[in-house]
Amino acid sequence: MGAKRAREHEHELEEALRQAERCSTTECSFCRDNCPSYRLNAFESGNPRGKNRVLAAYSEGRLDIEDLLEIVLDCAVCGQCSEACLADAGIYGQIPKVREFLQREGLIPEEMNASARRALDDGTPYPSKDRSWSEGLPEKASVGYFPGCNVLANNPKLAVHTVALLEREGVRPAAIDEHCCGSSVFNAGMADDFRDNAGMIAAEIKKKGVKRLITSCPGCTNVLVNLQPKVAKMPFKTVHITEFLASRKPGKALPGDAGKAAGGRVAYHDPCNLGRKLGITEEPRKIIEALGFELLEFRFNRARSACCGGGGGLGTVHPESSLELARDRVDEALAMGADALVSTCQTCTTRFARAAKGDIETLDLVEMIPI
Amino acid sequence: MATADELRTLLPNARVTDRPTDIEPYRDIDGGNVPVVCVVLPSSYEDVRKVLRHCDERGLGVVPWGGGTNLCRALSPSRASVALDMKSLGRIIGFDEVTGTVTVQAGATPDDIDSYLAARGFRFHFDPWSRFSCTIGGALAMNANGSLYPVHGGVGDEVLSLRVALADGTMMDLGPGTRAASMPQLFRLFMGSEGTLGVILEATFAVYPVPPHHETVGCAFTSFSSMFDALLELERAGLSPDSFIGGTIPRVTAKLQPKAERVLIRALRIKAALFAYYEGDIDGSTARVAASKEILSRAGKLMPQKYSEEWWPNRHTYFESNEGLVNEGLSPHVFDLAVPEREVPGLVARVEELMEKAGFADRLSHTLFTSTDAYTVSLFLTAEELGSHRISTLSRELFELVWQSGGTVSRTHGYGTLIDHQAVQRDMGDDLGMLGRLKKVLDPNGTLNPGVMLPDRTEVDGGQGAGPRTRTGGGRVRGPFASTGGD
Ligand SMILES: Cc1cc2nc3c(=O)[nH]c(=O)nc-3n(C[C@H](O)[C@H](O)[C@H](O)COP(=O)(O)OP(=O)(O)OC[C@H]3O[C@@H](n4cnc5c(N)ncnc54)[C@H](O)[C@@H]3O)c2cc1C
Ligand code: SF4
Ligand code: SF4
Numbered sequence: 001m002g003a004k005r006a007r008e009h010e011h012e013l014e015e016a017l018r019q020a021e022r023c024s025t026t027e028c029s030f031c032r033d034n035c036p037s038y039r040l041n042a043f044e045s046g047n048p049r050g051k052n053r054v055l056a057a058y059s060e061g062r063l064d065i066e067d068l069l070e071i072v073l074d075c076a077v078c079g080q081c082s083e084a085c086l087a088d089a090g091i092y093g094q095i096p097k098v099r100e101f102l103q104r105e106g107l108i109p110e111e112m113n114a115s116a117r118r119a120l121d122d123g124t125p126y127p128s129k130d131r132s133w134s135e136g137l138p139e140k141a142s143v144g145y146f147p148g149c150n151v152l153a154n155n156p157k158l159a160v161h162t163v164a165l166l167e168r169e170g171v172r173p174a175a176i177d178e179h180c181c182g183s184s185v186f187n188a189g190m191a192d193d194f195r196d197n198a199g200m201i202a203a204e205i206k207k208k209g210v211k212r213l214i215t216s217c218p219g220c221t222n223v224l225v226n227l228q229p230k231v232a233k234m235p236f237k238t239v240h241i242t243e244f245l246a247s248r249k250p251g252k253a254l255p256g257d258a259g260k261a262a263g264g265r266v267a268y269h270d271p272c273n274l275g276r277k278l279g280i281t282e283e284p285r286k287i288i289e290a291l292g293f294e295l296l297e298f299r300f301n302r303a304r305s306a307c308c309g310g311g312g313g314l315g316t317v318h319p320e321s322s323l324e325l326a327r328d329r330v331d332e333a334l335a336m337g338a339d340a341l342v343s344t345c346q347t348c349t350t351r352f353a354r355a356a357k358g359d360i361e362t363l364d365l366v367e368m369i370p371i
Numbered sequence: 372m373a374t375a376d377e378l379r380t381l382l383p384n385a386r387v388t389d390r391p392t393d394i395e396p397y398r399d400i401d402g403g404n405v406p407v408v409c410v411v412l413p414s415s416y417e418d419v420r421k422v423l424r425h426c427d428e429r430g431l432g433v434v435p436w437g438g439g440t441n442l443c444r445a446l447s448p449s450r451a452s453v454a455l456d457m458k459s460l461g462r463i464i465g466f467d468e469v470t471g472t473v474t475v476q477a478g479a480t481p482d483d484i485d486s487y488l489a490a491r492g493f494r495f496h497f498d499p500w501s502r503f504s505c506t507i508g509g510a511l512a513m514n515a516n517g518s519l520y521p522v523h524g525g526v527g528d529e530v531l532s533l534r535v536a537l538a539d540g541t542m543m544d545l546g547p548g549t550r551a552a553s554m555p556q557l558f559r560l561f562m563g564s565e566g567t568l569g570v571i572l573e574a575t576f577a578v579y580p581v582p583p584h585h586e587t588v589g590c591a592f593t594s595f596s597s598m599f600d601a602l603l604e605l606e607r608a609g610l611s612p613d614s615f616i617g618g619t620i621p622r623v624t625a626k627l628q629p630k631a632e633r634v635l636i637r638a639l640r641i642k643a644a645l646f647a648y649y650e651g652d653i654d655g656s657t658a659r660v661a662a663s664k665e666i667l668s669r670a671g672k673l674m675p676q677k678y679s680e681e682w683w684p685n686r687h688t689y690f691e692s693n694e695g696l697v698n699e700g701l702s703p704h705v706f707d708l709a710v711p712e713r714e715v716p717g718l719v720a721r722v723e724e725l726m727e728k729a730g731f732a733d734r735l736s737h738t739l740f741t742s743t744d745a746y747t748v749s750l751f752l753t754a755e756e757l758g759s760h761r762i763s764t765l766s767r768e769l770f771e772l773v774w775q776s777g778g779t780v781s782r783t784h785g786y787g788t789l790i791d792h793q794a795v796q797r798d799m800g801d802d803l804g805m806l807g808r809l810k811k812v813l814d815p816n817g818t819l820n821p822g823v824m825l826p827d828r829t830e831v832d833g834g835q836g837a838g839p840r841t842r843t844g845g846g847r848v849r850g851p852f853a854s855t856g857g858d
Contacts, residue, residue, distance in 0.1 A: 029504035044396035053396040067392040
């Protein structure tokens with residue numbers, strides 16, 4: 001078969017192909033059921049095992065380079081397959097490499113590139129960025145706060161609320177919001193730009209004397225903790241706000257303990273980036289319980305949590321399908337009898353709110369904590 | 372018109388694809404160039420019937436697809452076929468707490484069903500290692516079984532009724548739906564027939580409340596035979612476990628254990644280990660555990676409770692505990708055998724000898740899983756060795772030993788196209804002839820899974836529509852838990 005090949009950059013796929021081979025000796029499909037991409041494309045090509053087979057078929061010359069695009073852009077880069085795989089063959093770890101390869105071949109769709117370019121040029125992939133939240137904060141401090149572009153575009157109140165909580169704990173952070181973390185740049189496979197952007201963030205943080213960076217967005221947190229240190233020196237410690245709030249000295253009440261009246265039943269959704277990629281699963285639960293809510297668990301929770309539909313640029317490339325995934329979560333929360341669907345990620349809560357259409361209250365955990 | 376276009380017109384609500392990216396994973400399953408022409412995700416039983424009728428009239432094959440987890444290349448038809456992916460029909464249709472029954476569509480996974488039932492205080496009896504990924508239709512078609520085999524038998528043993536579609540599209544509801552009926556249980560024909568007689572659409576199972584208590588006893592032994600004898604003694608004392616796994620520790624994995632365990636294994640000359648699981652009401656199971664400990668402690672060394680209790684919650688991720696093996700690039704390759712109980716020790720000794728000669732003694736394990744006649748030989752192999760000629764030859768020699776012991780070479784992992792027809796004939800004897808006759812009646816055009824388990828009609832009578840047999844062996848053999856045929 002005369003499949004179209006892209007010889008020039010093919011060596012970049014070597015590890016991905018090795019991994020597809022590893023999968024082929026097992027093909028257990030343990031990674032299938034909770035894969036958001038499979039929920040959208042219910043043929044085998046939608047699930048991680050099928051994606052591995054497609055990669056292998058490309059390497060064996062049976063498929064065109066364009067065929068790779070379909071399996072790669074459907075992927076929410078949620079990490080579930082690598083978590084489920086016992087043979088170290090989940091395709092998650094290889095998707096960025098394949099996207100890089102496709103980027104060099106000029107095959108990444110324009111909407112993804114445009115979003116990445118905005119992140120690089122305007123410091124946010126979103127049309128706007130409200131920076132008024134940081135008025136009055138010090139120029140320099142040992143603790144910095146990085147709210148993330150999504151929060152500033154869609155829910156700047158959360159940044160203000162978080163600062164108020166930090167101040168109540170005696171922390172006046174420096175504002176870190178000049179640059180985007182670059183996740184859309186990473187998702188579009190622009191490796192060099194991603195590295196340069198990481199360097200700029202590191203420089204901003206260094207200039208402000210920050211040693212400990214507190215974040216709101218799990219996506220940014222994952223980029224700062226897991227991805228940027230691979231390409232740039234990041235000489236500071238990153239802490240997600242739920243870790244900060246839950247790591248109070250023993251005996252000291254959690255913020256919000258006063259407002260026990262809450263009493264309702266809340267379903268907590270672990271964001272992929274927080275629960276799976278950073279292992280922060282118990283801290284949010286501790287806060288929910290300390291706030292006096294009854295905690296309800298999804299069938300797939302913690303490290304095996306399902307995707308809200310917003311990961312990996314899925315919301316950009318497949319907006320409608322991405323909302324279907326969010327609706328699945330809403331429906332499960334309703335079936336459990338939850339009064340509210342709670343998460344601690346702006347991507348998740350925005351998507352849930354849109355998908356819920358008022359059927360259930362959707363909340364950010366940090367906003368539930370009274371000042 | 373291409374088949375996919377015809378089916379799109381015929382099935383407006385189904386999803387039909389012949390895009391190269393989409394059909395590749397169906398063609399490439401098990402490394403073969405499977406002649407799948409298009410894939411259908413049916414939206415209803417009516418869609419399934421239409422696909423069958425359409426293909427049956429045109430000499431096209433139909434491969435019912437479940438989770439694609441079978442280990443015998445049972446999704447590899449010998450001529451052009453439509454893949455009918457039944458995972459799109461995976462709903463749980465109904466649960467009746469009073470009668471203790473659940474009705475599910477073929478595409479549901481055991482884990483889907485068990486999660487649904489768990490929320491209602493019940494559990495699903497079929498608990499294989501592939502519980503997250505195999506489907507009920509596929510499991511019934513393979514007559515699979517899982518860890519609760521001693522209590523509930525295989526997946527098919529708790530079936531009360533089945534809805535199936537035959538090759539000509541006829542839909543049938545088989546089985547009385549209760550146990551109290553003297554009629555022939557014809558629905559059992561479909562169990563273990565590897566999708567060759569009909570497409571399973573729906574099944575009703577008896578289900579039971581979750582037992583209130585369970586406990587596991589772990590025991591280490593200095594040889595396979597001391598473990599085997601201890602199991603027989605438990606049996607004689609009426610203390611057979613409700614589930615168990617027991618086997619020799621392959622030397623290669625013993626070497627990969629953390630240092631403390633390695634030292635312990637050597638110091639105590641541990642060669643085999645057994646995990647025996649008991650469940651029921653707290654008094655009953657605790658008493659059985661105490662009595663079983665008594666017997667086991669005479670034959671071996673009881674493990675600390677902490678180790679013993681680790682097996683049950685981790686029973687589906689056995690492979691994970693072998694991270695060392697993954698790092699070494701080794702995958703367990705399983706020969707899933709059924710051997711008369713009294714023959715097991717002798718066969719184990721002969722297999723040991725065979726593997727010693729073949730140079731695999733270090734990478735060998737003998738295991739009994741849920742039954743003393745369910746003997747599994749595992750070899751830990753590199754990717755190159757999997758599916759190699761050397762392993763094929765070794766399989767043949769192993770099969771001979773099994774047949775000489777009066778056993779069969781496939782207990783639950785099926786025949787598919789991995790085990791050649793001669794070997795299937797030797798295993799099944801007259802049952803294969805009976806299956807052939809039934810096939811002629813139920814699927815006279817040989818539409819369903821051509822060439823799987825039974826020779827395709829085109830191989831037997833040179834009928835029309837025969838393409839060359841694409842896979843007479845070779846191809847990829849899956850590692851973990853994969854059965855090996857003699858091709
Ligand atoms: C990691 C792993 C662990 C495993 N653990 C076990 C275990 O503990 N116990 C055990 O017994 N097996 C086990 N197996 C083997 C495998 O899971 C079983 O054979 C399984 O039940 C097959 O189900 P499936 O849905 O994947 O079927 P598939 O592989 O999709 O199909 C198997 C056969 O059934 C036919 N088929 C599929 N659906 C239907 C239908 N609706 N109607 C008619 N025919 C159909 C197919 O055409 C094919 O011939 C394991 C496999 C793996 C990879
Ligand atoms: S990363 Fe997530 S979406 Fe992508 S293949 Fe894996 S499980 Fe599916
Ligand atoms: S869990 Fe791993 S080995 Fe199994 S199918 Fe998925 S990627 Fe392949």
